[in-house]
Amino acid sequence: MKVAVLLAGCGVYDGSEIYETTITLLALDRAGVTYQCIAPDIEQAHVINHLTGEVDEGETRNVLKEAARLARGEVIELGQAKAEDYDALIVPGGFGVAKNLCDFAFKGAEMSIHPPVKDFIQAVHKAGKPVGLICISPTMTGLLFGDATCTIGSNTEVAAAIEQMGGRHQPCPVDDFVVDEENRLVTTPAYMEAGSIKEAAAGIEKLVDKILSMAG
Amino acid sequence: MKVAVLLAGCGVYDGSEIYETTITLLALDRAGVTYQCIAPDIEQAHVINHLTGEVDEGETRNVLKEAARLARGEVIELGQAKAEDYDALIVPGGFGVAKNLCDFAFKGAEMSIHPPVKDFIQAVHKAGKPVGLICISPTMTGLLFGDATCTIGSNTEVAAAIEQMGGRHQPCPVDDFVVDEENRLVTTPAYMEAGSIKEAAAGIEKLVDKILSMAG
Numbered sequence: 001m002k003v004a005v006l007l008a009g010c011g012v013y014d015g016s017e018i019y020e021t022t023i024t025l026l027a028l029d030r031a032g033v034t035y036q037c038i039a040p041d042i043e044q045a046h047v048i049n050h051l052t053g054e055v056d057e058g059e060t061r062n063v064l065k066e067a068a069r070l071a072r073g074e075v076i077e078l079g080q081a082k083a084e085d086y087d088a089l090i091v092p093g094g095f096g097v098a099k100n101l102c103d104f105a106f107k108g109a110e111m112s113i114h115p116p117v118k119d120f121i122q123a124v125h126k127a128g129k130p131v132g133l134i135c136i137s138p139t140m141t142g143l144l145f146g147d148a149t150c151t152i153g154s155n156t157e158v159a160a161a162i163e164q165m166g167g168r169h170q171p172c173p174v175d176d177f178v179v180d181e182e183n184r185l186v187t188t189p190a191y192m193e194a195g196s197i198k199e200a201a202a203g204i205e206k207l208v209d210k211i212l213s214m215a216g
Numbered sequence: 217m218k219v220a221v222l223l224a225g226c227g228v229y230d231g232s233e234i235y236e237t238t239i240t241l242l243a244l245d246r247a248g249v250t251y252q253c254i255a256p257d258i259e260q261a262h263v264i265n266h267l268t269g270e271v272d273e274g275e276t277r278n279v280l281k282e283a284a285r286l287a288r289g290e291v292i293e294l295g296q297a298k299a300e301d302y303d304a305l306i307v308p309g310g311f312g313v314a315k316n317l318c319d320f321a322f323k324g325a326e327m328s329i330h331p332p333v334k335d336f337i338q339a340v341h342k343a344g345k346p347v348g349l350i351c352i353s354p355t356m357t358g359l360l361f362g363d364a365t366c367t368i369g370s371n372t373e374v375a376a377a378i379e380q381m382g383g384r385h386q387p388c389p390v391d392d393f394v395v396d397e398e399n400r401l402v403t404t405p406a407y408m409e410a411g412s413i414k415e416a417a418a419g420i421e422k423l424v425d426k427i428l429s430m431a432g
Contacts, residue, residue: 022238050284068266
């Protein structure tokens, strides 16, 4: 079994959430499953100084290069990835998902998804393979899958935006997940709710288990 | 109990190894232990494009800012850290340890340790608190602790350099650790040996357990 993991950079405020990604990869490896990290070759929306939370004016970083940093160099460009090569797809969270893969962080329910990202996730989905969306990633649910059920935890503003875009939101605690069996979609809040790394891990490890049981 | 985790940036080739750090923090959190990430406010020796492994000429990054990226913003500057505030210290690996915290990657056995890094680790050690060094970090053993026993796995060249600097090297498999009870030093090879993230995790989780039992 081989699982695609779609990345958005490296770092909670402008890329993929580092702990969510690491916990996902460790859970896959411990389950005896191979994974492939994938990222688009595009510039980040911006670079955040993680010490201050402010934009580092004048600095630019590339999503694929920073994803390579998170993947120890083992990443392929999104254009090279074929849905048929994978049994499932997982998208960890982090603001980079909402800034680089889509633009939810800037446009809310008026957002759009970077077309190659949308095409790839939909190709995996249309092949009947399960998709796992972590943390802020489920904001893409409506635009990707239409009337599918997901969770981002308890944030009512984000939940309302999800529903406005055609998805359905179901509240969920940090250590659990929501599954839409018909749409083969599994989601967990992770750092949308987590107060600590073990809280994020609890839900993510369950999501990975569920994804693998659906793909198996 | 509170454990200090000393970081060297964010990324295996020029900073702290991301997975080793994440696995360390998760193990500490799951053990019910508080941690504090700490890093020096210095420029990285260089920036590596993790897609190619080459130096990104002209790019500069700051160790403290990149450590903040790995720590979700929750990092303090090394100069603000006091040994007496912590019950133990762990230093994850990654080339950043051998490039930013010391210069082993450039000078081998002729290396020196960034003085504030050396002072802090020695202060923790002199207070009788256990120190855990992961991956390439044990190259600092001789200069820090003199005739203390450590492991970096099976790399004979690095092991010889450690002995040349006054430390003692003991070979060790990836899923285990070496403890020097007298010097209160625990070391594990992690990505000096690991072929996968679960292999790195096996040794690191045991190191964290051992450190906590020694600190408790």
